[in-house]
Amino acid sequence: TQGLREALDQERFELHYQRQVSIETGGVTGYEALLRWPQPDGSYISPVDFIPVAEDTGLILPIGEWVLRRACAEAAQWDESHRIAVNLSPIQLSHVDLPRLVHQVLLDTGLSPHRLELEITESAMIADMERTTHILRQLKALGVSVAMDDFGTGYSSLSTLRAFPFDKIKLDRSFMAELDGAPQSRAIIRAVLALGESLSIPILAEGVETDAQLSFLREQGCDEVQGY
Numbered sequence: 001t002q003g004l005r006e007a008l009d010q011e012r013f014e015l016h017y018q019r020q021v022s023i024e025t026g027g028v029t030g031y032e033a034l035l036r037w038p039q040p041d042g043s044y045i046s047p048v049d050f051i052p053v054a055e056d057t058g059l060i061l062p063i064g065e066w067v068l069r070r071a072c073a074e075a076a077q078w079d080e081s082h083r084i085a086v087n088l089s090p091i092q093l094s095h096v097d098l099p100r101l102v103h104q105v106l107l108d109t110g111l112s113p114h115r116l117e118l119e120i121t122e123s124a125m126i127a128d129m130e131r132t133t134h135i136l137r138q139l140k141a142l143g144v145s146v147a148m149d150d151f152g153t154g155y156s157s158l159s160t161l162r163a164f165p166f167d168k169i170k171l172d173r174s175f176m177a178e179l180d181g182a183p184q185s186r187a188i189i190r191a192v193l194a195l196g197e198s199l200s201i202p203i204l205a206e207g208v209e210t211d212a213q214l215s216f217l218r219e220q221g222c223d224e225v226q227g228y
Helices: 002-009 047-057 060-076 090-095 098-109 122-126 129-141 157-163 173-177 183-199 211-220
Strands: 014-022 028-038 083-087 116-121 145-151 168-171 203-206 224-226
Touching: 002 047, 002 060, 014 060, 028 047, 028 060, 047 060, 060 083, 060 090, 060 098, 083 145, 090 116, 090 122, 090 129, 098 116, 098 129, 116 122, 116 129, 122 129, 122 145, 122 157, 129 145, 129 157, 157 183, 168 173, 168 183, 173 183, 173 203, 183 203, 183 211
Parallel strands: 028 083, 083 116, 116 145, 145 168, 168 203, 203 224
Antiparallel strands: 014 028, 014 224
């Protein structure tokens, strides 16, 4: 906890950006901001290890604000007006006056609202669906877009989609990892893409690393991909 607090105070965190690409054109459509914590020896502590600690201690709130502010400030300086996607923790959704914070950050950084996409996981919604959908509607009223992250890993993804008009569905990377070995993964990907089409919600597939994965997604009518 002490290390996290010092890293925040001394701005030792870094943002790395992962490209999001249109399948149709091959062009970059946006970037997702990924938080990294570099160590003196040049290694990195994975967010998988430090984010849960940050959530348990409440440090996720100032860290989350730092990420949002830094990502928007950097994106505002880019030559191209690509979209910037920022993840929100469930705790940010439940503890912060989020619409006011996002509005303030947009004003401070000069980033156009339509360039900001906020990603939330399904688990962030189901704790208090009514309150969360109210907050998300306020965010959309600011002009930012809202994406459902890690789709397909929760247990009520469909009812969550019914509760709120998401601007994008991000298909969890685990389906890509199993694409070659598990026929169920192919069937689920097809079903999610068909669902997106019928609801008129674009689908972005995460964890796309191979030409075979890309061509399968292209055949199935996926909109965007993201990967290392």
